[in-house]
Amino acid sequence: MSGAPINRRAVALAILVAALGYFVDIYDLILFSIVRVPSLRAIGVAQDQIFSTGVMLLNMQMSGMLIGGILWGVLGDKRGRLSVLFGTIILYSLANLANAWVTTVPQYATLRLIAGIGLAGELGAGITLVSELMPKESRGYATSLVSAIGICGAVAAFAVGQRFDWRTAYIVGGVMGLALLLLRVGVRESGLFVQAQATDHPRGQFFKLFSTWHRASRYIASILVGVPIWYVVAILITFSPEIGKAIGLSPAPEAGRAVVYCYVGISVGGLLSGWLSQWIRSRKKVLALFVGMTAVCVGLYFAPEVVPASAFYMLCFALGVASGYWAIFITVASEQFGTNLRATATTTVPNFVRGAVVPLTSIFQALTPSLGLIGASLLVGVVTIVLAAASIAMLDETFGRDLDFVER
Numbered sequence: 001m002s003g004a005p006i007n008r009r010a011v012a013l014a015i016l017v018a019a020l021g022y023f024v025d026i027y028d029l030i031l032f033s034i035v036r037v038p039s040l041r042a043i044g045v046a047q048d049q050i051f052s053t054g055v056m057l058l059n060m061q062m063s064g065m066l067i068g069g070i071l072w073g074v075l076g077d078k079r080g081r082l083s084v085l086f087g088t089i090i091l092y093s094l095a096n097l098a099n100a101w102v103t104t105v106p107q108y109a110t111l112r113l114i115a116g117i118g119l120a121g122e123l124g125a126g127i128t129l130v131s132e133l134m135p136k137e138s139r140g141y142a143t144s145l146v147s148a149i150g151i152c153g154a155v156a157a158f159a160v161g162q163r164f165d166w167r168t169a170y171i172v173g174g175v176m177g178l179a180l181l182l183l184r185v186g187v188r189e190s191g192l193f194v195q196a197q198a199t200d201h202p203r204g205q206f207f208k209l210f211s212t213w214h215r216a217s218r219y220i221a222s223i224l225v226g227v228p229i230w231y232v233v234a235i236l237i238t239f240s241p242e243i244g245k246a247i248g249l250s251p252a253p254e255a256g257r258a259v260v261y262c263y264v265g266i267s268v269g270g271l272l273s274g275w276l277s278q279w280i281r282s283r284k285k286v287l288a289l290f291v292g293m294t295a296v297c298v299g300l301y302f303a304p305e306v307v308p309a310s311a312f313y314m315l316c317f318a319l320g321v322a323s324g325y326w327a328i329f330i331t332v333a334s335e336q337f338g339t340n341l342r343a344t345a346t347t348t349v350p351n352f353v354r355g356a357v358v359p360l361t362s363i364f365q366a367l368t369p370s371l372g373l374i375g376a377s378l379l380v381g382v383v384t385i386v387l388a389a390a391s392i393a394m395l396d397e398t399f400g401r402d403l404d405f406v407e408r
Helices: 008-042 047-078 081-099 105-119 122-133 136-151 153-163 166-184 191-197 206-210 213-237 240-247 255-279 284-301 309-322 326-336 339-355 357-392
Strands: none
Touching: 008 047, 008 081, 008 105, 008 122, 008 136, 008 153, 008 166, 008 255, 047 081, 047 105, 047 122, 047 206, 047 339, 047 357, 081 105, 081 122, 081 166, 081 339, 122 136, 122 326, 122 339, 136 153, 136 255, 136 326, 153 166, 153 255, 206 213, 206 339, 213 240, 213 255, 213 284, 213 309, 213 326, 213 339, 213 357, 240 255, 240 309, 240 357, 255 284, 255 309, 255 326, 284 309, 284 326, 284 357, 326 339, 339 357
16 A cells, blocks of 8 residues: 555545544634633523533543544544544534533533544544555645644634624534535545455454553553643643733733634644654654743743733743644654554544543642642643653654554
């Protein structure tokens, strides 16, 4: 398969579909952060319960992504990348539409769980498909483009969330997702997956990722490398109003605006990290550089004497650029494993990273009474960044790797 001619039109369509699918994925994922306060007020949640209820709903969404990550990953290796692309978007689009009519917290929590399950398969299946269709020497350009376009869904979520009622914003996301189904009809299945189907190698066995130390260490390291990204998004950005007030910023930051600045930065960082990995011909060096940049920006976040309130949103942009190695991190996860486990790894890794929000926010909440918002969020950040830096050394360098192999 590695020597087969490249159908450029098929590759371009796959990149477009993966990018737009990720756009809707991010739109829905971030929309909750933007409409968290007005939506909870509208269904009758008391002001002093909005923070804790918001954390619970975010954890329900991320728990759904943990469940869905395993489900869709296994299906991606057993049934094909395209079946996952169709199934995920139907599920989370319908959940998005239903979110527009919630009236109670339990309803909201159930639908965020279902939406999380649906959202879990979108990016992993898209990146797996694009990675297997692209030439090995330029794979990083395509996956970075998918990420950069997709992440702009956060900007769209902010624009719609600011201009329209929160219920309308959820409807827009659901309609966009269902419209994408028409575009996906012309996408072809990965040739590497078709080849793997014809062999007797077992496919989509999640626990096979832990069957040897070398494979398990690569898998765990792949997850830990990405955790700082969601530490930035789920704690520093989502709860920037509360943390910013504790730091002494006046006026307190707006969560929606912080999300937009951060995600514009992540989009820029996605393109930059992909281009750098191609230029220096190394994935690991780029991961190390961006994790280091994230550490510097986190330090500045907690130093209001260095970065004044007037520059806070530019710092959110810088945090986004630094933590914008999402595409390269997922590309590395995809390149680490053979065709018979690739979708399982590529889909579960980012969702375990997203799912790490649950323990991150839980630890953050547990530490807050004794350390305060500043101390708790800073300690969580230091631990995640140190673990990510240590994990990079455990990964294989995968730039230019031929993906036509299986895990035996």
